[in-house]
Amino acid sequence: MKITLVGSGYVGLVTGACLAELGNHVFCLDVDAGKIDILNCGGVPIYEPGLKELIQQNREAGRLLFSTDAEAGVLHGDVQFIAVGTPPGEDGSADLQYVLAAARTIGRSMQGFKVIVDKSTVPVGTADMVKAAITDELVKRGFSPDPEQRRALGQPDFSVVSNPEFLKEGAALDDFMRPDRIVIGVDDSAAGQQARAQMHNLYAPFNRNHERTHYMDVRSAEFTKYAANAMLATRISFMNELAGLADAVGADIELVRQGIGSDPRIGYSFLYAGTGYGGSCFPKDVQALIRTAAEHDQRLQILDAVEAINEAQKRVLVGKVLKRFGEDLSGRCFALWGLAFKPNTDDMREAPSRVIIRELVARGAKIQAHDPIAMEECRKCLEIDFAGAPERLAAVHFVAQPIDALSDADALVIVTEWKTFRSPDFSAMKSALKHPIVFDGRNLYEPPILADAGIEYYSIGRPTVN
Numbered sequence: 001m002k003i004t005l006v007g008s009g010y011v012g013l014v015t016g017a018c019l020a021e022l023g024n025h026v027f028c029l030d031v032d033a034g035k036i037d038i039l040n041c042g043g044v045p046i047y048e049p050g051l052k053e054l055i056q057q058n059r060e061a062g063r064l065l066f067s068t069d070a071e072a073g074v075l076h077g078d079v080q081f082i083a084v085g086t087p088p089g090e091d092g093s094a095d096l097q098y099v100l101a102a103a104r105t106i107g108r109s110m111q112g113f114k115v116i117v118d119k120s121t122v123p124v125g126t127a128d129m130v131k132a133a134i135t136d137e138l139v140k141r142g143f144s145p146d147p148e149q150r151r152a153l154g155q156p157d158f159s160v161v162s163n164p165e166f167l168k169e170g171a172a173l174d175d176f177m178r179p180d181r182i183v184i185g186v187d188d189s190a191a192g193q194q195a196r197a198q199m200h201n202l203y204a205p206f207n208r209n210h211e212r213t214h215y216m217d218v219r220s221a222e223f224t225k226y227a228a229n230a231m232l233a234t235r236i237s238f239m240n241e242l243a244g245l246a247d248a249v250g251a252d253i254e255l256v257r258q259g260i261g262s263d264p265r266i267g268y269s270f271l272y273a274g275t276g277y278g279g280s281c282f283p284k285d286v287q288a289l290i291r292t293a294a295e296h297d298q299r300l301q302i303l304d305a306v307e308a309i310n311e312a313q314k315r316v317l318v319g320k321v322l323k324r325f326g327e328d329l330s331g332r333c334f335a336l337w338g339l340a341f342k343p344n345t346d347d348m349r350e351a352p353s354r355v356i357i358r359e360l361v362a363r364g365a366k367i368q369a370h371d372p373i374a375m376e377e378c379r380k381c382l383e384i385d386f387a388g389a390p391e392r393l394a395a396v397h398f399v400a401q402p403i404d405a406l407s408d409a410d411a412l413v414i415v416t417e418w419k420t421f422r423s424p425d426f427s428a429m430k431s432a433l434k435h436p437i438v439f440d441g442r443n444l445y446e447p448p449i450l451a452d453a454g455i456e457y458y459s460i461g462r463p464t465v466n
């Protein structure tokens with residue numbers, strides 16, 4: 001099939017590369033000429049394991065191309081995916097300006113029948129806005145506003161489909177190629193049914209063994225994406241809140257997780273207490289759902305709490321540091337392992353490390369930080385976070401190896417659970433640190449092992465070793 005991705009960011013590139021790998025001819029469009037140049041020179045502007053190789057193979061096979069030529073892109077694809085950003089506006093609602101601009105781009109030059117797929121995470125009701133924007137452009141070109149009439153007269157026609165993505169950063173190719181489920185929202189019109197048939201063909205390779213597609217109305221599909229992320233965020237905040245209580249009563253939240261996770265109604269995943277969730281999805285989607293509810297005069301009390309707990313959780317590790325070292329951290333230096341909001345990505349959006357660095361530096365501490373790939377991205381974020389406070393920015397040093405971060409540091413603070421941090425040489429750790437103290441925001445180690453190694457150990461919701 002011929003596919004166009006309007007937007008070559010994270011979701012657009014992963015979707016485009018994977019659909020090309022399945023044999024489709026994919027045109028990736030973007031308004032950012034710099035990004036398209038990088039892609040056309042064999043580079044990839046984002047980090048995602050395996051993506052660079054997949055893009056390269058499919059470019060070489062002639063199934064994947066990148067361009068800023070909007071008209072050519074729109075004419076190319078029978079299916080047009082809108083995969084542009086929906087950043088949170090000041091009030092927490094999703095900013096739809098890029099989605100609607102993409103819709104207008106399509107409406108300005110489309111011919112024949114197009115399936116328009118909302119791939120970006122968009123609030124319930126957005127498909128109707130996309131439909132209105134495209135119709136408006138068609139009317140400007142002299143075509144009928146009425147879809148029935150357009151079809152009868154052989155004029156350009158379309159149907160807007162909702163097909164939310166469920167990609168996890170760091171595992172996005174696998175999530176795309178081996179989906180748990182594919183959600184497709186279509187309407188009942190003739191155009192909607194034509195779109196459904198085309199989506200069925202496009203996703204047929206994933207449904208060989210058993211049907212994974214859930215067809216539903218458009219609004220339910222839009223809602224499903226938010227409901228899924230809100231549910232996962234709720235599980236995390238629930239466990240983080242219980243971890244605080246486990247600390248107080250002397251229980252071990254990790255044993256509790258295993259104890260409850262064995263109930264298949266609960267399951268083990270997304271129950272890890274930590275430094276709070278970050279990234280580009282959970283914080284934004286929870287806020288957007290709260291906002292949607294407010295627009296309908298409803299209050300989602302659970303999600304208000306989920307968000308508040310998460311904000312507080314980002315500071316829990318700092319609280320433990322202050323309890324141990326006192327409020328004034330001037331003259332202190334902390335090693336930080338892990339900056340990205342989670343492993344296998346360089347994404348620093350809403351990363352708890354940014355809050356932890358800000359809080360420690362504000363109290364006079366210096367930081368020696370290491371992350372396998374997010375250091376450059378972190379530096380850029382801190383330039384924004386510390387704008388107007390160059391002395392604070394200067395208090396953060398990035399080092400090439402985890403062990404370098406430890407030298408002469410008062411303690412180690414672990415923020416992201418990269419695999420390389422899982423089995424350190426504890427005796428080397430102990431000799432490098434000024435004081436053998438570890439604050440572990442990801443519960444990476446068994447407390448008895450740290451006790452044997454003579455390391456003071458503070459983790460989340462588990463007994464302290466001191």
Ligand code: UDX
Pocket residue numbers: 165166167168169170229232236269270271272273274275276277278279280281282341342
């Ligand atoms: C998420 C969803 O998983 C994905 O389906 C959706 O399409 C986009 O949002 P992503 O943001 O890439 O994906 O990361 P994910 O692995 O879900 O982790 C999100 C955050 O939750 C991370 O900060 C992670 O550290 C945190 N988390 C996750 C926990 O604190 N505890 C857990 O048990 C799981």
